[in-house]
């Protein structure tokens with residue numbers, strides 16, 4: 001059997017977590033989590049934004065395994081402020097280093113430069129990482145259904161809720177969506193990119209949107225480039241988006257964000 005990128009990430013991530021636990025015991029991480037600034041409402045901010053327009057989770061992303069280096073000139077606090085100026089609702093910050101050239105400190109830096117709620121974008125397997133997310137000031141964690149069992153997903157979600165955080169449940173196909181809907185979280189992210197093959201198609205949102213109940217908030221993730229893409233996704237009921245690369249490639253991130261979110265009629 002050939003290993004997918006997701007298998008490889010899981011292997012190094014479990015090693016990383018083991019090393020982190022040895023260096024910083026859980027008790028110390030929990031103390032830091034308790035001392036963190038209070039949680040900013042992530043899901044609520046998205047719901048409010050989506051009620052009257054688009055909700056945007058804007059991603060601070062330097063590189064990716066499929067695209068390599070995305071942005072040379074990379075300062076998380078500056079980029080976060082640009083996203084906030086441009087009208088983003090929330091931030092997403094990659095904290096994985098080997099595949100995304102992210103860092104844990106980027107999350108704290110980006111969030112503290114703004115008043116926006118922030119998602120820790122990483123591959124979560126262990127509740128230690130959830131406490132650590134809060135210690136880094138995260139307001140929401142990501143749970144990728146393709147890389148965890150149902151029991152692990154529920155355990156991670158419970159841990160997030162115990163820390164007062166939200167969880168964004170990411171799915172890519174029907175069976176993953178069915179599993180996600182058995183969890184409590186309102187936030188369902190449909191990833192247009194298959195994390196095993198990197199193939200990206202907006203058909204993923206088009207197809208799965210029909211099966212997301214109205215009491216959940218559907219977030220279309222990845223591969224979104226233009227206002228037409230957003231309008232297309234909105235016609236399928238997705239008014240909230242997770243976007244990284246297309247905004248990270250712009251010289252003026254604030255203006256690009258504002259233009260992407262602007263009403264097609266008034267722009």
Ligand SMILES: O=P(O)(O)OC[C@@H](O)[C@@H](O)c1c[nH]c2ccccc12
Pocket residue numbers: 059061121122144170191221222223224242243244245246
């Ligand atoms: O850069 P894009 O194509 O706009 O995609 C952003 C985000 O959806 C993507 O980074 C992502 C979605 N799910 C993930 C899981 C892990 C790492 C990264 C991701």
